[in-house]
Amino acid sequence: MREREKVQKLLRPKRLIVKQMSITEYRYGSLVLLKSDLLQKAGKTTHAFTTRYGGVSKGIFKSMNLALNRGDSSLNVEENYQILCENLGFKLSDLVFSSQVHEDGVRSVTGGDRKENLFDSPPYSADALITSEKELPLVVFTADCIPILLYGEDGDGNGTVGAVHAGWRGTALNIAGKVVRKMREEFHCLFESMIAAIGPGIGSCCFETGSEVAEKILKLPIQSASDYIGEKNGKTHIDLKGINRALLIASGLKRECIEVSEECTKCYGHKYWSHRGTKGNRGAQIAVISLTAGV
Numbered sequence: 240m241r242e243r244e245k246v247q248k249l250l251r252p253k254r255l256i257v258k259q260m261s262i263t264e265y266r267y268g269s270l271v272l273l274k275s276d277l278l279q280k281a282g283k284t285t286h287a288f289t290t291r292y293g294g295v296s297k298g299i300f301k302s303m304n305l306a307l308n309r310g311d312s313s314l315n316v317e318e319n320y321q322i323l324c325e326n327l328g329f330k331l332s333d334l335v336f337s338s339q340v341h342e343d344g345v346r347s348v349t350g351g352d353r354k355e356n357l358f359d360s361p362p363y364s365a366d367a368l369i370t371s372e373k374e375l376p377l378v379v380f381t382a383d384c385i386p387i388l389l390y391g392e393d394g395d396g397n398g399t400v401g402a403v404h405a406g407w408r409g410t411a412l413n414i415a416g417k418v419v420r421k422m423r424e425e426f427h428c429l430f431e432s433m434i435a436a437i438g439p440g441i442g443s444c445c446f447e448t449g450s451e452v453a454e455k456i457l458k459l460p461i462q463s464a465s466d467y468i469g470e471k472n473g474k475t476h477i478d479l480k481g482i483n484r485a486l487l488i489a490s491g492l493k494r495e496c497i498e499v500s501e502e503c504t505k506c507y508g509h510k511y512w513s514h515r516g517t518k519g520n521r522g523a524q525i526a527v528i529s530l531t532a533g534v
């Protein structure tokens with residue numbers, strides 16, 4: 240090879256294909272789910288963030304509506320759950336839910352918290368669930384609010400999972416940090432084992448809010464909270480996903496162990512349920528995670 244060719248070859252950028260770990264979309268026929276590459280790679284959990292695609296609901300609930308009490312046909316909602324559970328290998332009767340109240344309650348759940356009837360209201364409220372029991376899928380509902388799924392393990396490799404519903408109120412109350420603390424204190428999860436996946440939720444593009452919300456966010460224990468607050472047409476816009484990511488880092492998680500879905504539920508209203516995009520006439524998606532048996 241002539242010297243000049245050698246130099247040119249050296250200067251040519253190498254085509255290094257480095258796959259960024261991220262939230263990846265999976266299609267199973269018409270069913271579309273998102274999964275975290277990091278959680279998949281860890282191989283200890285079964286999890287998903289659902290979308291509007293792949294269910295049997297009709298009208299304004301078309302098609303994968305997983306809200307239990309927003310006016311959809313209960314037969315169709317149950318069928319939607321069956322489709323999802325078959326795909327993920329869950330038993331519908333194993334799912335554990337909570338009544339979500341936009342606060343910062345974190346509940347450790349066990350098999351005793353399974354519901355007898357899918358449409359029964361759980362006898363407790365909490366916006367985050369944690370368990371170390373296997374095959375106990377934890378569910379949170381969202382439709383603009385931010386869903387977060389977590390995994391961690393103790394020094395003996397025993398796993399714990401968490402599912403969080405973080406709207407602006409939960410975010411301002413640092414529910415993400417409270418879940419991490421409980422996983423650490425009650426379940427002895429090691430920081431270096433912890434993974435968090437922040438699913439699709441409303442982006443700063445569409446989360447227009449009042450200055451009182453910004454004031455609460457500025458009091459959170461994160462560096463540069465103001466970086467997540469902006470202004471568009473004289474209105475305050477807040478990056479809830481970014482703040483939750485910062486709260487997880489401030490709680491001790493490694494930044495490379497946190498993945499964030501870039502999709503905004505309002506901008507992608509055809510794909511996700513958005514409370515703002517539908518003015519409240521909507522279904523809901525879920526984020527679900529379970530420790531897999533036998534791993």
Ligand SMILES: [Zn+2]
Nearest residue numbers: 444445503506
């Ligand atoms: Zn948006």
